[in-house]
Amino acid sequence: MDSVPVLKTDLHIHTIASGHAFSTVNEIAAEAARKGLEAVGIADHGPALPGSPHHFYFPCLKFIPDLIDGVRIFRGVEANILNGGEVDLNEALLERLDFALAGFHDHAGYTGETLEDHTEALIAVMRNPRIQIITHPGNPRFPIDLERVVKTAAATGTALEINNASFVGSRHGSEENCREIARLCARFGAPVAINSDAHIAQAVGVLDAALGVVLEAGIPWANVVTRDLAAVLAFLGLEK
Numbered sequence: 723m724d725s726v727p728v729l730k731t732d733l734h735i736h737t738i739a740s741g742h743a744f745s746t747v748n749e750i751a752a753e754a755a756r757k758g759l760e761a762v763g764i765a766d767h768g769p770a771l772p773g774s775p776h777h778f779y780f781p782c783l784k785f786i787p788d789l790i791d792g793v794r795i796f797r798g799v800e801a802n803i804l805n806g807g808e809v810d811l812n813e814a815l816l817e818r819l820d821f822a823l824a825g826f827h828d829h830a831g832y833t834g835e836t837l838e839d840h841t842e843a844l845i846a847v848m849r850n851p852r853i854q855i856i857t858h859p860g861n862p863r864f865p866i867d868l869e870r871v872v873k874t875a876a877a878t879g880t881a882l883e884i885n886n887a888s889f890v891g892s893r894h895g896s897e898e899n900c901r902e903i904a905r906l907c908a909r910f911g912a913p914v915a916i917n918s919d920a921h922i923a924q925a926v927g928v929l930d931a932a933l934g935v936v937l938e939a940g941i942p943w944a945n946v947v948t949r950d951l952a953a954v955l956a957f958l959g960l961e962k
């Protein structure tokens with residue numbers, strides 16, 4: 723039996739700027755260094771979610787150094803999916819970031835109601851090359867056609883997230899959807915991201931539950947885009 727692989731990055735982390743999270747970029751980097759991570763992604767909520775930062779915040783992420791405590795910092799956003807597959811940060815702002823996550827959130831402008839609405843909106847977002855990862859697609863609050871979404875991910879190269887927080891207290895009822903998404907990703911060869919969705923530094927790099935689901939599904943390690951820094955650089959097209 724091979725040893726369990728170790729994840730070296732975590733691309734879904736909220737700072738105090740999200741309005742309902744509790745650590746700074748420096749605290750997050752220090753915790754990542756302590757845990758041996760090579761890189762973290764700062765992904766505060768897009769402006770449509772109450773309490774989240776104004777549009778002006780996102781270009782100012784440029785003030786963060788590339789490396790803090792030896793950890794590579796990627797500047798991103800967790801954008802809110804809006805009706806019609808739009809997101810709440812415009813193209814010009816997305817272009818200035820290293821990466822963009824997008825997901826469905828309540829109270830953030832999206833008014834779709836049916837499985838068909840959610841599936842169409844999500845597929846439209848996945849066709850936007852500025853969005854690289856779909857967050858918590860297993861959320862039962864926004865049911866989707868899992869097979870269509872996974873096939874689209876394989877076709878567009880958009881990664882589907884297996885979100886650790888969905889197994890430890892957030893988005894109750896996600897577990898079985900997440901396992902099915904992982905099985906479908908293994909079957910159709912779709913890229914997968916394993917992230918913490920940390921809202922405080924202590925949760926950075928806490929990925930065990932999501933990793934277990936990915937391994938159990940038999941997803942090839944090469945399809946886990948967050949496995950290490952080199953993989954993230956290649957996936958985001960940031961290699962020099």
Ligand SMILES: [Zn+2]
Pocket residue numbers: 800825826827857858
């Ligand atoms: Zn989210």
Ligand SMILES: [Zn+2]
Pocket residue numbers: 734736800857919
């Ligand atoms: Zn999040």
